[in-house]
Amino acid sequence: MKINNSYSGPKFSKTVKIKHHIDRFAFNFSFLTKDSKYNLDSRSKTINKKVRLKLLDRITQLSQDDRVVILNRDKREGLEKMPENKVRLSIHPDFKKSKRYDECDDDFWVFRLGDLGRAIGKINENIFYIMSIDASFDQYNHGS
Structure with a gap:
């Protein structure tokens, strides 16, 4: 007995592989x-238009090069690592609830806004979560 089977199985479209780009920073304000005092709320008395423009300028600069290049720059042009216990910052409760906190580096990272302030955040691979904008220079010791 010969069986003629022309069934070849279901046809699936080719699986699309999404590449996660991790070579450059992506900034998140969520x-x-x-x-x-430390966020972009319009009622803020410390975050004025100059600080906002400088923040946008610095994010633009930091987005232009690979992370490796940024992390190897001097702290005035790149990023500075800051131990979490040295920073006085109230972490958004949803950040911890979402488990993103657990996925990030242990320390905070800081980038300078010239003499207008500092942006403080956490990094998970290429995502820089901006958690605070310190335009009053009182969230950590700015001695150097």
């Missing part, structure tokens, strides 16, 4: 502190 978890800025709720403290209006």
Whole structure:
């Protein structure tokens, strides 16, 4: 007995592989502190238009090169690692609830906004979560 089977199985479209680009930083503002002194709230008395423009300028600069290049720059042009216990920052509660906190480096990372302030955040691979904008220079010791 000969069986003629022309069934070849289901036809699936080719699986699309999404490449996750991790060579450059992507900046995320979703978890800025709720403290209006250190976030982009329009009621903030410390985050003015000059600080906002400088923040945008610095993000643009830091987005132009690979992470490796940024991390090897001097702290005035790149990033500075800051131990978490040295920073006075109220972490957004949703950041911890979402487990993103556990996925990030242990320390905070800081980038300078010239003499207008500092942006403080956490890094998970290429995502820089901006958590605070310190335009009053009081969230950590700015001695150097």
